[in-house]
Amino acid sequence: MxxxxxxxxxxxxxxxxxxxxxSRVITRAHIPGGGLSRVDHVIDRVLKLSEEEADKVMHTICDKFNDRHKDIERQITEHFDNVSEFLPHDITISKIKKVLIGAYFTMEYSxxxxxxxxxxxxxxxxxxxxxxxxxxxxxxxxxxxxxxxxxxxxxxxxxxxxxxxxxxxxxxxxxxxxMRHNPFYDSHLFRRKLEDLNAWDETSLRVMEQIPDRFTFQELKVSIGVLHMDPDFSCNDKVITTLFWLANSxxxxxxxxxxxxxxxxxxxxxxxxxxxxxxxxxxxxxxxxxxxxxxxxxxxxxxxxxxxxxxxxxxxxxxxxxxxxxxxxxxxxxxxxxxxxxxxxxxxxxxxxxxxxxxxxxxxxxxxxxxxxxxxxxxxxxxxxxxxxxxxxxxxxxxxxxxxxxxxxxxxxxxxxxxxxxxxxxxxxxxxxxxxxxxxxxxxxxxxxxxxxxxxxxxxxxxxxxxxxxxxxxxxxxxxxxxxxxxxxxxxxxxx
Structure with a gap:
């Protein structure tokens, strides 16, 4: 030796x-616990503010957080989009209130x-x-x-x-x-991964038959939706979950x-x-x-x-x-x-x-x-x-x-x-x-x-x-x- x-x-x-x-912080979506009813309550409280009150609160937020993030308004607006479906459909909301609602569903994360x-x-x-x-x-x-x-x-x-x-x-x-879904998925590779996950059966076969060799996430969703509507076929829900999991991963x-x-x-x-x-x-x-x-x-x-x-x-x-x-x-x-x-x-x-x-x-x-x-x-x-x-x-x-x-x-x-x-x-x-x-x-x-x-x-x-x-x-x-x-x-x- x-x-x-x-x-x-x-x-x-x-x-x-x-x-x-x-001090190195990002913004994240923040949905308070206690169920979706709390989302409705928070939105309702913001909507009841006058435009002047909403503007004042928004100015305070900008003063405190502008120097901690690039384009804080854009980031907050993205979080407004996460909860926009909970807004009443019969009202028009000002930009200030949209951004303010987004701020209530935003948190900093160090x-x-x-x-x-x-x-x-x-x-x-x-x-x-x-x-x-x-x-x-x-x-x-x-x-x-x-x-x-x-x-x-x-x-x-x-x-x-x-x-x-x-x-x-x-x-x-x-x-x-x-996060963006892949522009295209390769069907051969996707199938190999499904087989490896023990998720290749009649359900996945029927889904993959309806999409091209290079397919998008939207095409996958449509194919799954079409299969769900077939009254003569019973989908394997576990396999459907795996299909979405694989695409999202x-x-x-x-x-x-x-x-x-x-x-x-x-x-x-x-x-x-x-x-x-x-x-x-x-x-x-x-x-x-x-x-x-x-x-x-x-x-x-x-x-x-x-x-x-x-x-x-x-x-x-x-x-x-x-x-x-x-x-x-x-x-x-x-x-x-x-x-x-x-x-x-x-x-x-x-x-x-x-x-x-x-x-x-x-x-x-x-x-x-x-x-x-x-x-x-x-x-x-x-x-x-x-x-x-x-x-x-x-x-x-x-x-x-x-x-x-x-x-x-x-x-x-x-x-x-x-x-x-x-x-x-x-x-x-x-x-x-x-x-x-x-x-x-x-x-x-x-x-x-x-x-x-x-x-x-x-x-x-x-x-x-x-x-x-x-x-x-x-x-x-x-x-x-x-x-x-x-x-x-x-x-x-x-x-x-």
Missing amino acids: KKAVDISTFISRKSILLMRDS IESAALFNPSMIPHPDQSNLPEDSLRFIMSLRATGEGHISSIVFRSGVINKDDSIYFDAISEFVETSK NYNIQFNESCPVSERVIFPYSENENRGIEDARFVKFYNENDESIYYATYTAYNGVSILPQLIETKDFLSFNVITLNGKAVQNKGMALFPRKIKGKYVMLSRQDGENNHIMFSDHLHFWHESKIIQEPQKPWEFIQIGNCGSPIEINEGWLVLTHGVGPMRQYSIGAILLDLDDPTKVIAQLDEPLLTPNEEEREGYVPNVIYSCGGLLHKNKLIIPYAMSDISSGIATIEVSDLLSCMNYNKQEQTT
Whole structure:
């Protein structure tokens, strides 16, 4: 065995600290509890105000909230649209009262009031106008607010030639974007996903027969409606629910080009993620033609169960959210390799919540089999191990950051090296953690945790963004050659 070197002499923590900021707020629809009758009561009270009284209240709202949101009136009006069906049909309402009604059904939500953590880093799609050997990056982070609802936020910056790291100024505003159904759904792919969900029967067959190969959400609704009206056919209501669920879970969000990266928030939209979008692992993926696209796997949480999902984007302005299917799509921590290997997509995973697995697939959306490649062996990882983001390709192999959970539920970051051509083979691993929580990092919402969702290679240096006890984030760096020198190589892989 190759003698291990003390890795603590090589790792360097930057002075950068990314902290939660409770002043970063979005607007959300707010429907008070107690039934729909309360909606009627609130609307009735606003309608009884004189125009002068309504205008006075609206001016007070604008004075208090204009400097916290871009175009607050537009956002409030959207929430008016949510309740407009409850208005009397025989009256004309002024614009002021429409906006004021919207304000009563609007609330602010501080997206990162609880935590800003679990970062991943990828190269920015725009590398223009940079000094030589500098790299512009995007960092994704998990932001958590009231009720422990998680969303994805972004930061951007530059790694300079001397390895100094600078972040761009953070906008004082944050914005969500409206969910839009996919412009078109592919009927063949839609059917495969229905089959995988055990929802392919006579009902789904009849629905899909009536729509074209590329269909819209509206065409799907019409086909379902027509089937419901057939007196000679009894619909499977569970399958109908699954049809709508599948369509609603595959959607697009679009941000305006004028919206800086740090203003963009991917907030939970679909039913299966309404309690949080957790731990996005972004990767820059290259296809066979060397064209790139960005993917991210994340954990969708609905308050009861979790489900891995996929995001794809080319520019971090338009994002497609896609369901992943297959019996191997379970648990947390799926991480996609940055290219195909021998014609197949490859993904790291942790189906059993304990070991590191690997999966191969002909189709990015479907994953059916997994294989264990690493089990807990060291005391600092006896509870469980998992990945800390997508593998990074270097000449020596696939470099994978891992996490291990040890006594007192302490999380540490480790590393393994996989064979380039056969990533089921672990070539080498660290015997000791790369990072463990120090005294300053161990205090937080969840104590004694160090965690990452993906590092970045710059020249020969590994940049590791990491979370500290589920509350804030920092950055550490290490030369790849130093990291490799600290690894123990498996006997059959030992080099001279």
